[in-house]
Amino acid sequence: MxxxxxxxxxxxxxxxxxxxxxxxxxxxxxxxxxxxxxxxxxxxxxxxxxxxxxxxxxxxxxxxxxxxxxxxxxxxxxxxxxxxxxxxxxxxxxxxxxxxxxxxxxxxxxxxxxxxxxxxxxxxxxxxxxxxxxxxxxxxxxxxxxxxxxxxxxxxxxxxxxxxxxxxxxVALGRAASDLAETNPIRVVPGAEHQFFEASAATAFETTPWKVTEDANRQGYRLSGTELRLTRKLELHSHGIMPGTVQAPPSGQPIIQLAEANTCGGYPKIAHVIEADLWRLGQAPVGSLLRFSLVSRSEAVAALREQRARLNRAAAFAALARKDARHPEILSALAGADRSS
Structure with missing residues (x-):
């Protein structure tokens, strides 16, 4: 106990x-x-x-x-x-x-x-x-x-x-201190309404820092920074959203949905944080600065595969520390980790 x-x-x-x-x-x-x-x-x-x-x-x-x-x-x-x-x-x-x-x-x-x-x-x-x-x-x-x-x-x-x-x-898991720094952007893919944001807003989303405000919890983070303006007013029905969804409410200050995210919402979506980088949001304290970088779907999938390979490799070496290195289960795990890297 x-x-x-x-x-x-x-x-x-x-x-x-x-x-x-x-x-x-x-x-x-x-x-x-x-x-x-x-x-x-x-x-x-x-x-x-x-x-x-x-x-x-x-x-x-x-x-x-x-x-x-x-x-x-x-x-x-x-x-x-x-x-x-x-x-x-x-x-x-x-x-x-x-x-x-x-x-x-x-x-x-x-x-x-x-x-x-x-x-x-x-x-x-x-x-x-x-x-x-x-x-x-x-x-x-x-x-x-x-x-x-x-x-x-x-x-x-x-x-x-x-x-x-x-x-x-x-560091071997891709989790160096620099991965939490503002200089290392969090990777995102374009949201469904990305095209409806002004060009200056889309550029600012990628090139300017965003501060995690005190309005931050397991449901989501409100960020402060450049106002994200739309080219025209959008009337959207409520639709499904997921952890990592970056929405722009009327204030133009983005909200990132997180672990206890609402299951639906109606704000325009400028981006979605890729799954491999969601952990970085979980490790971002109030007051920290975030930057974002658009990547392709194939890059997002590759990042997730790389993360999975690192986790499997780390688990195999942890098993070595707990058990006899000659155990066939451990040798198999290590061989699998090498093939996935």
Whole structure:
């Protein structure tokens, strides 16, 4: 069991999301940085979509009542176990009574804490993800509070073989600190109404910085910057939208839909953030500056394939750290990772 000692209401239980219910008005929810949650799980032998803790308010402290193997990924934050420091992107054993603390991030906005075996909460519509907007899923449909206790499934990972734990290099995963900087644009594809924006607006969208305002949460980010003007007024029926959709309301200041995005809307869409770059929005804190760059559909698909190959390769090497390198399953995973690179 995990006892929450210090937390914030924005911290919650998440998995990879709730799929197949958009037509019923149910948003995807799930991790804001899905790849960080996935690799945290795969580092410690979980299924990719096992439930973990998404941490957006720091410091976060938790006490373990049972031995376990845990992993911390996502934001570059100091990790402390009983006062002993560990780097981020690290898997380590914890024992009964141990206290784990995650400090204020040096870069990024959200960290993920996964525990071998996965956190056990009741699934709602096939997912453990907390939908804070609707108040369901996760732990009673809400953020974590001090004193909450989360159950996890016992796992067979031998802790004695990993006395100091092991880590991954986020740079090798395409997640260097520079990937969060304004100078590295977030890739987008044109939205359905891109052609109806003034040429100066389309140019400004790609060439000027956009600030993440304080009106930012798991539902979406409001940005401030150059006003995005249309060539003419558009009357649109409400239509389906997804995480990553960039809309321009009458104010001309864009809104990016995120994990708990509305399932439909009527504002013109200038762009959509590609799936491989959605994690960068999840790691963008309030006040940070974003830039965007248009890419083709084929480039977006190639970026997703590259991201998947990196995740698979990292998972294979994490398996090497947990098990005998001669194990046929590990050799097969490594061979597959090499073929996909």
């Amino acid at each position: 995990i006892e929450i000692l210090t937390t914030g209401a924005a911290n919650s239980v998440q998995d990879l999301g709730r799929f197949g219910y958009l037509d019923a008005g149910v948003s995807r929810s799930g991790a804001m940085d899905a790849s960080a949650l996935e690799i945290a799980n795969r580092m410690i032998g979980n299924d990719a979509g096992a439930a973990a803790i998404e941490i957006a308010v720091f410091p976060f402290r938790a006490r373990f009542s049972h031995s376990a193997l845990v992993a911390v990924t996502g934001a570059d934050c100091p990790v402390s176990l009983n006062g002993n420091l560990h780097p981020a992107w690290w898997a380590l054993p914890v024992r009964s009574g141990d206290v784990l603390e995650l400090g204020l991030p040096r870069s990024g906005a959200r960290a993920y804490l996964a525990v071998a075996g996965g956190i056990v909460v009741e699934n709602v519509l096939g997912s453990a993800a907390t939908d804070l907007k609707s108040g369901w899923g996760g732990l009673e449909g809400r953020g974590l509070r001090r004193g909450d206790r989360l159950v996890f499934t016992p796992h067979s990972v031998p802790l004695t073989a990993l006395p100091a734990g092991f880590g991954l290099d986020p």
